[in-house]
Amino acid sequence: MAKHRNAKLIIELSAKNMSRREIARTRHISTHTIKEVLDRASEKGVGWGDVSLLGDDEIAAMLFPEEREAEEAVARPDYGYVHSELRKVGVNLKLLWEEYRDECAESGKASVSYVTFTRGYADYAVSKNVTNHLNHKPGQAMEVDWSGSTMRLVDPVTGEVSKVRLFVAVLPYSQYTYVEATLDMRQNTWLLCHVRAYEFFGGVAVRLICDNLKTGVTKHPKEGEVVLNEAYEALGRHYVCAIMPTGVAKPKQKASVEGGVGNVFGNRNIDTLA
Numbered sequence: 001m002a003k004h005r006n007a008k009l010i011i012e013l014s015a016k017n018m019s020r021r022e023i024a025r026t027r028h029i030s031t032h033t034i035k036e037v038l039d040r041a042s043e044k045g046v047g048w049g050d051v052s053l054l055g056d057d058e059i060a061a062m063l064f065p066e067e068r069e070a071e072e073a074v075a076r077p078d079y080g081y082v083h084s085e086l087r088k089v090g091v092n093l094k095l096l097w098e099e100y101r102d103e104c105a106e107s108g109k110a111s112v113s114y115v116t117f118t119r120g121y122a123d124y125a126v127s128k129n130v131t132n133h134l135n136h137k138p139g140q141a142m143e144v145d146w147s148g149s150t151m152r153l154v155d156p157v158t159g160e161v162s163k164v165r166l167f168v169a170v171l172p173y174s175q176y177t178y179v180e181a182t183l184d185m186r187q188n189t190w191l192l193c194h195v196r197a198y199e200f201f202g203g204v205a206v207r208l209i210c211d212n213l214k215t216g217v218t219k220h221p222k223e224g225e226v227v228l229n230e231a232y233e234a235l236g237r238h239y240v241c242a243i244m245p246t247g248v249a250k251p252k253q254k255a256s257v258e259g260g261v262g263n264v265f266g267n268r269n270i271d272t273l274a
Contacts, residue, residue: 007059008051010037015048040064075100075109077117079124092140093118094206094242114242118207142205144169144194146185146213153181167193171201190215191235204239209246217245 006029013023020038024031040063041047051059077100085091097117104111112120147166154161164181167190171177178197182189190213198204210217218227228236228243236243 005056005060007037007063008056010034011041011048011051014038037063075104075107075111077112077120079121082121093121115244118244138173139203139205141172141207141209142169143172143209145211151181169197171205176201185215187215187231191231194235198239204241206241208236208241208243210243212245
C-alpha cells in the first residue's frame with residue numbers, strides 16, 4: 001500500500017481545486033500516482049468528505065483493495081530476527097533468506113525475492129540505526145561501477161591517445177580491487193568486465209552490488225521489484241549471484257567501489273596505460 005500512501009493528501013488537494021500538475025510539483029508525487037488515485041476515487045464515488053476522518057492506510061485499502069490482498073498474501077520478513085541471527089558465526093543473509101523462503105512455502109504464503117529481502121534489511125538497519133559487529137563478510141559481496149572521469153590510453157608504438165573509462169570492482173571485506181580500462185561503456189563491455197573481474201578474483205561473490213545504469217537496470221521503482229535487463233539478469237543466473245542495484249542516488253550503499261574509484265583517480269601517475 002506504500003505506493004498510494006499519499007491518497008488522502010491527493011484527494012484533499014484536488015478538492016481544493018489544485019491541479020494534478022501542481023500537486024505533483026509541490027508535493028513531489030508522480031503524476032501517474034495522482035492519476036491512479038483520482039481516477040479510482042471518481043470510479044468509486046469517493047470524495048474528500050468520505051475520507052477526511054480516515055487514515056492513509058484505510059483510504060488506500062478502500063480505493064485499492066486488490067493491493068491489500070496482494071500484500072497480505074506475501075509473508076513479510078522479520079528483520080529484527082534477521083538482525084539478531086546475523087550476529088552468529090557462519091550466518092549470512094543468503095542463508096536467512098532461504099530459511100524464510102522455506103517457511104513461506106510451508107505456510108502457503110508467497111515470499112519476497114532475495115534482492116527485496118536484502119534491501120528490506122538494509123532499510124531496517126538504517127531506520128533502526130543498528131549495525132552488526134561486522135559490516136562485510138569475506139566473499140559475500142562485490143561492488144562494481146564505472147569511473148565518472150576519463151583517463152588517457154596512449155599507444156606506446158604510435159603515440160595515439162584515446163579517452164578511456166575505468167571499470168572498477170571491489171570486494172568490500174578486503175578492499176581488494178580490480179580495475180580495467182575500456183574504450184566504451186556498452187552492454188557487452190560491461191558484461192565482459194564482470195567476467196574478467198571474476199577471473200581476477202578467482203571466484204564469484206554471493207551478491208553483486210551495482211549502480212542503476214542502463215546497461216544493467218531497466219527499472220528501479222521506490223516500491224516493488226527491481227527489473228534488470230535481460231543480459232544482466234542472464235549473467236546473474238549463470239554465475240548464481242544476486243544482483244542488487246543500490247537505491248537511486250545512494251552512493252553510500254556501494255561505498256567501497258566509490259572509494260576505489262577515488263583511490264584510482266587520486267593517483268595522478270596512472271596517466272599513461274600501455
